[in-house]
Amino acid sequence: MSRYLDLLKGMLGAAPKRPEKVSEKVQKIMFLKYEDKDRYIKEKLHARDHHIVSHKWRNRRWAVLIATNLLFVFSFWLDIQILEGALTASRFVGFHLIDLNSALHVMLAHKHIIVNLFIGTFTVFLLWVLLGGRSFCSWVCPYHLLAEWTEKLHLWLVDRKIVTDHEFHRGTRTVFWLLFALLSVVTGYTIFETISPTGILSRALIYGPGLALGWIFLLLLFEVFWSRRAWCRYVCPIGLTYGAVGALSPLQITYHVEHCFHEGDCRKVCLVPHVLDVTVKGRAAEETLGLGPDCTRCGLCVDICPTGALRYEVKGLSKLL
């Protein structure tokens, strides 16, 4: 329970804590792991040598993300009418689907909820409780994909010492969430929607480009030259909304300390490296741990881990199988 609270606090911006108590089983695992240092290093190098670098989950995720967005596009362009609307609100073969953050802001600004709005919001809520909350970010949000591509440019520039990554406090996102909610209530306008790259990009894909894409371009420039993945990491309230929903989700990426060499490759590729703090030597209190609500379930860590210490798991289901 206390880990659960710590994970929520971590999502809101708190720095990860060292565990107060490490279970006996984990202590034993760690003891055995480091008993013979030469063997440990040998095993580590062996694992690296035999690691077939795969982009399995990344490719699957990109395919799903692109397919979902194309389904929106073609539903309108080709009039196939399967998924009509945009990411903020749509109908899937007639059923209302409404983005949780957009719905929240409409409710806060307009202060009136009609039945369709409630139905659509509730359906999407259930969907993302099952599918892992922030998996919306990495598996659906079109800005995530663009940002992921430009991140490569940023890392390339960092590598050549042309730019450096300027980190902000992760709690900034929580402040943004509260500020935008407050602004919606006070002004009566859904102000966040005006600058939300998710909505802007989704509409641009479906209804055609506009000046608003200039804003997306500026954001990407900022991320390339100033701060890595700044929008998703420090600003976007949509991520926090879905993160809160995913806190209840059975779909998680789990960490298995037994298989880990604590090398930290996973943390280098991660959008939210604080969720992988457990992979630091001595931070895992239990044998198996879920990464928590802020994890976007993108699977980059699963792909990069040479020893399979990080895996997709569905709570309850994995035990049944």
Added chain:
Amino acid sequence: MSENEPRPAAHKPAMSIEKAQKARRKFLQSVGLTAGIVGISLLGYIPVTSARTTRLRPPGALDEADFLSSCIKCGQCVQVCPVAAIKLGDIDDGFGLGVPYIAARDQACDFSCDAVQCILACPTGSLTYHKPDFLGVRAGAPLAHAPILKAKENDAEPSLNLKERFGVARLARPESCLAVQGKGFKGQARGPAFKGEMRYVDVDRWAPIPVRDHPYERDICDLCVTECPIKDAISLQPFVNEAGDQRFMPVVQEQCVGCGVCEMICPVEPAAIVVDAQAVWKGAAR
């Protein structure tokens, strides 16, 4: 491999000056980021408060402020419109970004969907048949009775489920009106390049066609009157001008809902008759 280095003792040493400075810088930068992003988001107020453009909203739209707050910016109304009259606002519309509007001169709402599909499509009630009671009704906005759609006049239910107008037409430039000048009109109402569409019941009740494919021939131009989709919303009335000639003038009636078809079809450039977006009925002597 830094992970293999021995860890310091569990208690934290006092923060070094360098570390404290770094934390302070990070905090200030975070504050800067917050102020910057919120500041930029509030720029959306400028187009809204300056009312630079008062947009014609789709039928059934709530009053402007309520419309902007309740619209979820999904464009489902855009997708169902058979004549593609509905467009979405861009970032220079401020908080109107992604909010639907109609540019009547380019493509007006001619109600060729019969049932006001955009209202049916709206998931948040921004476009609605039944305005919730707690929202006020502006004087002059309600229609005296449900507007009768000329195309449905012989149906069992000839009226549109619209309680309020979304604009009012106005003869803005009587001097350029062909009827006022005693002129007729022959040919394509808006020329060969015009892309706008309309539903012509005598051509095909269910399929709108380009206006350019439906040429007209009138002794006295009365396109705004004959093409108006709503019954009793506009009429051509005789008058005697200063020179003592018998002339005609289109006169907007109280049943005008503000769809903008008259503005779209008006063959002179710029249009002699325009629709005032979000306007209310202020009496016949306008």
